[in-house]
Amino acid sequence: RYLPDVKLIAILRNPIDRAYSDYLMHVREATDVAGKVQPLSEQLKFRSKGSFTLKKGLYSSQLSHFFETFNRDKIKVYLYDDLCKNPVALIQDMYRFIGVDETFIPDISKKAQVAQVPKVKLVNDLLRKQNPFRTMVASGLKFILPPEVRQTVRSALINMNSTDKRQAALSKQERQQLLEFYRDDILKLQDLIQRDLSVWLTV
Template sequence: MKLPNFLIVGVQKAGTTSIYGYLKEHPQVYMSPIKETNFFATDWEKQIEKKPDTGTRKRINSWERYCELFIDVKDEIAIGEASPNYLANYETSSEMIQRYVPDVKMIAILRNPADRAYSDYLMHLRDGINAGKVSSLSEQVKFRAESSSTIKKGLYYTPVKHYFDTFGQEKFKIFLYDDLTKDSLKMMQEIYRFIGVDDTFNPDTSQRRQAAAVPKNKTLNNLLQTKNPIRTAISSTLKVAMPLEMRQKIRSSLVKFNSAGKEFKPLSSEERQLLTDFYREDILKLQDLIQRDLSSWLVV
């Protein structure tokens, strides 16, 4: 059984979906068909002891299910998966990685934490996550920075240092989202070199795999994106007249129609200042740790 020899461990909202796609294009690379397996983010043996798996959700919650993701590996040199929560859940993830694939190489793409938090915030609005309960970024920084995953995921220093100390810096490669936006081809070729495949391959980096979107009408978006009585009633009625695939297409079209670019809800100067001040100390420590100039992240 062939298993991953590299992992993309972080972070969310830093281009990992695009990088996953560029890696899949390379003929010497095999990527898990599920982008975010999140297998190493939870100690599933302990989890199932507390709450047995009912089988109602197809989670990758066992070593057997995880291995099944790689049964189609042929003669590819690099085998990988991308689960950006592995950096955020660094304590459990590093322990699980050591347990199952201790010799794996790891890659993290880090983004200006203020921009990352803003993008994460927009995703919560777009997908109707905690619909009606999403606090503004200012409120999250001021009143619940310690409990907000949107804010906490931008504190990179401790997770990165933990991985460095656990696995050694030679196994852990750091890239910046800025590298991806400035010269995506150069960055991808550096990743190819790191995982040991032909670095002269040119992926199609002309398109971004995901772009930030903001709902124009929050009420309509929540009706379309969350489980609610109105959506259930409409779905039950349409079930008689049209197949599931057509219903999903209609819903997707309505979501798209109700979406605008991030300029529809820009990050305010007050929010950027608050976020930058909050992350300042962490950025300075990270800068020394990874030996990269991060001064641009401190500019408001």
């Protein structure tokens, strides 16, 4: 009613991969609770209904509200797989949808926020969390190094302590457990957006 010409866009990733990526972000950013980021298998077992990491992948229940509120021609749903296969084509289709110059080709040469995991958790916590050691070092360095240099040094140390996310890949059993959690929602979603999501139903 208030925004009759609004257009909505969603890009959906396989919910298993999305949950895993979300989990790795919490590990990497040291945004844990009580000193520990609970593994996805434990979240499934003990608090699946309360885990925001898991619930964010229940797409059909989230999108259905928008389909009930807006006309279908106002909503465009893409898959993350489409973005990976042909990012320029997807972006240009998005441009057409919102009514801007579709001939513009964005620079996609750089990959932002490449997923990594810390090699040593203690080092990661010292570099990312507020703690007496970090405060002491920062207090001393601020007299000899400008803020941007201190941040560059900190980022370099974080990168040195990081490794490829494949070093902490989900096991086949964990993926199967997550698939069982998401299966019903995936089936509802493919009917809702009228896309074949069978690839999401395999481990």
